[in-house]
Structures are given as C-alpha cells and as structure tokens.
Amino acid sequence: MEVYLSELLGRKITNKSKEAIGTLEDLVVRELDKRHPPVSGLLIKRGRKKDLVYIPAHDVDEMNTKQIRLTTDIVDLTPFQRRENEILLVNDMYDKQIVDIDDRRLTRVNDLLLEVEKPVIRLKGVDVSVLGLLHRLHIPSILGILKHNIVDWEDAQFLGGQGQVKFNVQYKNLESLHAVDIARIIFEGPGYKQGSKVLAALKDPIAADIIEELSPKLQKNLIESMKLEDVADVIKHMPPDKAADLFISLGPAYAQKVFPLLNKEDGQKILALLSYPEHTTGAYMTTDYLAVSADLNFEEAIKLIQDTEEMPDFAYYIYVLENKLSNKLVGVLAAHEFLLAQRRSRIESIMKKRPFVAFPHDHIKKTIRRMYRYNISALPVVSKSENKLLGIVTFRDAISVYLPRRWKARIRQVFTNGFSSEQNYG
C-alpha cells in the first residue's frame, strides 16, 4: 500500500493493548543508497515538552492514514539520540533540494511517498508537485485538476543539507549524468558552498571533468574553497591543457602554491604548455594523445593502447614515434585505418608517413586554416628542428580562439541565468 508521509505525521500510535502512546513525528532511514531504502524506525512524540522516542520499524503491526498500531506493549522510553548516518525524513529531507536524474533538473522535496508492505516500510519516491505542497498544508486541492508528480527514489539524488549532524550521502545517481549537467545542477541550485561539498564527495576523475566544465569565475571560487591537497588530486586527473587553462584563471600566486604538490612529470607538462605565448598553436595544444612506436606490430600496439590508464579525450589519431626512447614523429594512423589493419602487420608498414604537422610558434589561425584545408581534425605539434612530438592541437580546441577570450562558451551559457550581466573575465 502506498501512502504519503504527510498523511501519517501526527497520527496516533497505539500499542498492542490499544493504549495511545503518542503521535508520529518522524521516520528514520539508514541506508539511503538502497534502491528503495527501508525505514528503520519511527520517532514518537509523547506529549508536549517530552523527548522523542524511537520505535523500531519491525514493531509496527499496521500503518495507514487512520492509525498506526504496534505489535508490542514494550516501548523503550529512553530519549532518542541520533547516531551517525541516520537520516530523519521530515527533519533532513522535507523541503530540501534533490536532483531529478531523469529530467536532469533540481527540484524540492514537497512530500515523500512510502510503501507499506508488512513487515517493511520503504521510501518509494519524492513528490515534487504543487499538490504535494497542498497536502502538507492540509489544503484541499481545487477541483482535482492538480496531479501528483512522483520522482522514484531510484531516479532521485539527495544533495544533503546543512544541518549540524553529518551524514554521508552517496552520489551514485548523480555520477551517472554528464559532467556538464552535474556542474550546472550542483552549482546553480545549492550554491557553490554546498556544491563544493558535493564535488568533494564525488570520485576524483568525475570531479576533474566537472571542474573543467566550469566557467573561470566558478572554477576560481570553487578551487579557493578546497584544500590544496584536494586541488592537486583533482588536477592530476585533468589533461595538462585543461590544467593549464585552470592555472591561468587561478592566477600566479595560487599556481605557485599548487605546483609543488603535483608530481614532477605532470607539473612539467603543464608548465611547458603555460610557457607558450597567447595565440600560438602551443597555447592551444594538449599533451593528451595516443602514441605507439614504429617498431611494434599491430597486436603489440593494441595491447599498449588497452593498457593506457586514462584514455585521452581525443583519440581519433594514433601517432607513431621512431622508437620508444625518442619522441620523433614518423607517422600517423587514423582510427579507421587502424581498425582495418592486418593483425600481423608492423605499424611501420601501415602508418601514413610524413604526416601534416604544425609548429608550436605558428599562429593558431594558420593552424586552423591548415586543418581545414587538409580536412584533418587534429594536427600533431612538433619541434621545428628535431621533429619531436610536443603535443596535438584539436580542431575543437583551436577554434576557441574565435570565442571571446578563450571563454568556455558552452558552460557559460548554461550558467548565464536570469539577470546575470557580467562577462568580463578580464
């Protein structure tokens, strides 16, 4: 049987011998990350100025909108003390923000839908409708034109509150959304403060993806409210070019603080990218690419790629280097050529030799023209003298030169809400 929490609150609770012992005040849930979390107990108010009393859910015999009856006469009257990871549905969840995962939007908990199936009571969903509000206020709905709108608990993400009591919220459901949506939801709704708490609880790679997607201003606000070590952890999961962009928006003072916490290799990659002047190809380059050496055969190359820890964001081309030790670019393989290759063939024989390249100090617009003319979606960037592969520049990153001040247009639009007017990121 399904019942709304608001219909149960304040109902009289009777024990086995039909004596009234109090009224229902709240419900306690422990395993919020379950599909439909079971209610572990009831909180009962025994009259004015008296402490709340806890009754385990398995003592409940009958629970409906008219009455709540227990199976026992024995009630532990010690005042309720809240323990870790106990969430009170009324106290902690009513009126708070949740994410509707299906519709990718933020909304508020107006009421909660429970499923009472003896012997368990489960939290089934969240009522986000106006009707739910009226229910809570005990105002009858006019003519019945309003409908309930229930978000199943499976498709809802609770964002936690600001209460004194800490409880861990798992963000499994939220993590299933695209980073762009998560970024929008957690910073638009609960504000950057709670947003950064949520962010800190997400897995590092996901957090890194989200930070990449934020506008420079939000990045700055957010990073400044995080611990230096956490910042370093997140930056480790970012491609060097994104990290370099982040450092530019953070400013030199902060950058100096974080650099010592990064490992040597990452730090040098980022620093190298930062040293290219504005509008050169180098400034738009990423060092996140796939490369194999020419002396391998196809199978070995596949194995090497499969073992790559984090795949680059752009992996349409595989670059071929002279050998393991030198960074000299000798050829390139497009993904489709790679797929059609014979299993035993050597990389050297299937790669395209003398690939089109760009030099780090070329003007970015020149590089864009080159990519456009030859219909290539990314160019390797090599050093002029030794033909060493320094990085690649993708068409997508390159055209950002045409956006105002390398401003991440996509996200900025998501965040431009209402009456915001400032766009001067200096």
Added chain:
Amino acid sequence: MAFPANKTMVETTLAKIKFPRIRRFFPFTILAILGPGLIATAAGNDAGGIATYASAGAHFGLSVLWIMTFLTVGFVLIQEMAARLGAATGKGFSDLIRENFSLRMTVFMMSLLLLGNIGLVVSEFAGIAASLELLGITKYISVPVGAVVIWFLIVKGNYPKVEKIFLLMSGFLLSYIFAAILAKPDWNSVAINLIRPSVSPDPEFFLFTVALIGTTIAPFMQVFAQSAVVEKGITMSDFKYTRIDTLIGTLFANLVAIFIIIATASTLFPAGIRIDTAADAATALVPFAGEFARILFALGLLGASLLAAGVVPLTTSFALANAFGWEAGINRSFEEAPIFYAMFTFIIVLSATIVLSPALSLIKLLVGLQVVNGLLLPIQLYFMLKLANNKNLMGKHVNPVWFNSIVIITMIVVTVAVFLFLGSSIVTLFQSYSGIN
C-alpha cells in the same frame, strides 16, 4: 632534473604568462563593480518614491530630513546583510527560508512578497504612465507598449544590457540635485535638520513617516541584492567589492531622495503648494527649475520605473520558483519553466491592467499595497536576522552585536510606525463611517 628544484623555472614561466587581472585604475574598477547594489536601490527611486519624497518636502519642509538620515543608516546595514547572506551561503533568500523555516512560514512569506511586489509593479506602471503623460503621451498607449516592451526585452532580448540603459536613464533623477541647488535653500538649516530629530503633532506626519520608510527600504531590494550576489557567484573572499557597491548604491539612492526633499521643501513648502504624485512634483518644480527640467524629470522617472518594472517581476518569480522547487530562469524555454514564465507574465499583465482600469481607484489601491510592503518589511527583517545570526549557515560571518542592535531598532521603529499608521487609518475609517450615519 627533479621537479621541486625547478622553483625558479616555475616562477619564470608564471611571470611570462598573461594572467587576467582586475584593472587597478580606480574609476574603472568602481564602474565594473557597480552592479546589483546600484540597480536594487536605483529602482527604489521610482514613481512612488519620488511622489513620497516630493510631497513630504512640500508638506513639512526640511523638518523631515532627519528621518532620511536615520533610514540611510538602517538601509545600508540591511542591504549589506542581504548581500552577505547571499555571499556566505551561496543561496537565495527564498531558498534559505524554505530550508530553515516551516513550510507554512514559507508560504506565508512568499504570499506577502508576491502581493507586495505586485503593488510595486503597479506603481511602476503608474510611473511609466505619469512620466510619459508629462511628455504628452496618453497612458492608454504608454502602459500597454511599456508592458510589451519589458516582457520582450526580458524574455527574448538581452536584458542585462537594457538594464544598464534604464539605469543611466534613472541617472536623470540627478537633475533633482540641480533643482535643489537652483532653489537656493538655506544650507545651514539643511545641515541642522539632517541631524536634529523633530516630530510634528500633525497626524499626517505619521503617514509620511511610514511612506518614507516603505519606499526607502522596499523589501524587494533585499531579495534582489541577495539573489544577484548568488547569481554572480560572489563569495566572502571578494565580498569587499560588493560592500562598496552596496554602500555606493544605497548612498546614491538616498542622496537623490534627500535632494528631492530639499528641492520641494525650499520651493513648494514656502509657497504653500501641496502635491500628491511624481508628475505633480515635476510640474510644480518647473517654474523654479526651468522648462527643460520637466523633460529631465520625466526621463528620470521613466528610467527608474522601467528598471523596476523589469527587475521586480523577475525577482519575484525567481524567489517563488526557488522556494517551491520550480524550474526558473530566462535561459530556460517555456516548456522547461512554465510556472516561472506564467508567473512573470501574470505579474506584468495584471499590473498594467490595474493601472489602466478606470473602475479602480489607483491611489487607494497603491496605499493599500504600500501597507502590505510596510508589513512585509519587519517580517522579512525578522527572517533575515534569524538567518544572518545562524552560525551553521554563516560561519564566522554572522552579524556582530552592534549590527544586530541597529537593525533591530530599525525594525522596531518600522513596526511601531506601521501599526500606528494602521491604527490611525482604522480610526479614520471608523470616523468616516460614523460621520455618514
């Protein structure tokens, strides 16, 4: 080459990069940070505001100036508190209400806010009508056109840019400063009256005090200031700029108000001319300030009214949508945020209709709605004080004791004034009934 040994390399590389930085040149920095604070308070010098200041000056002369001094102190603190609530919590006013008070309280507060703000929008449309009537355009054209223009600018256009134009237009209100100087007031007595409290036994004095409070510290300004701070992602670390913005905005608005009072107090008051509306004020001042002043006053009134007629419905719809968990924002489509758009459109259409309907007595309605705003203010202040003293929310940025005491004194004065006013109007109403029988 070990990385930590590369400290010099890190430094030289960082030194080479062009980091975006805030321009240090003072006037530009100021212009760049002037934003929400100025808009919130400039929108306060609207038709209702000008009418109140002008007629207070005309009725009581310079003796009401001390009220403005008192209000300025309270006003600055209240606006700062609103902005600080936004910067410290990252949440809008209505979000905080919903999450920290009961649902009943939320509904109660939001209903008052909606009602009071509709009243404000009505008075803005009345201001649009009055200002264009000064330039010879009938309200039956100006009001519908104004409503449609505002609606389209916000929904389809680039409102932030337009907002700045309105803001500049409301700058024409500065012409009241020149009007005041041209009127050659007795500056000594201006200075004395600014600091010396004096109460008149005239029952109308109460009415004007309440009206001055209600129009100077309008509740919507706090809601707007807070949500604008949240919107811009301002945090406590860069809050000092917001403080300057708030201070300049509030002082600017009240400076204009004070000069309006001085202008009418030194021209109309000695001549015994009494006025009721902003248009009256402009017309009455023409003999003293010159024919050209009429156009300046009209444009200033138009700018302030258009600004507020856009900002108030938007702020209200945002606040309500956030409180009840509806999608909101002008970057959402109609399908995504139907309630938000419906509410926003409803407020504009309703207000424009009220201004145009001949059957309703506009003045009585405006007074009634002003009272709602007057009642709303102490209630809203109560909630704001509760929130701004909540350590869980604000951390170390809670109100200091002196701050609380001044705001509480303001709140008590406002409450007492409103109740005295309500009491006296009930008595008047009763007397007029018994007079008829």
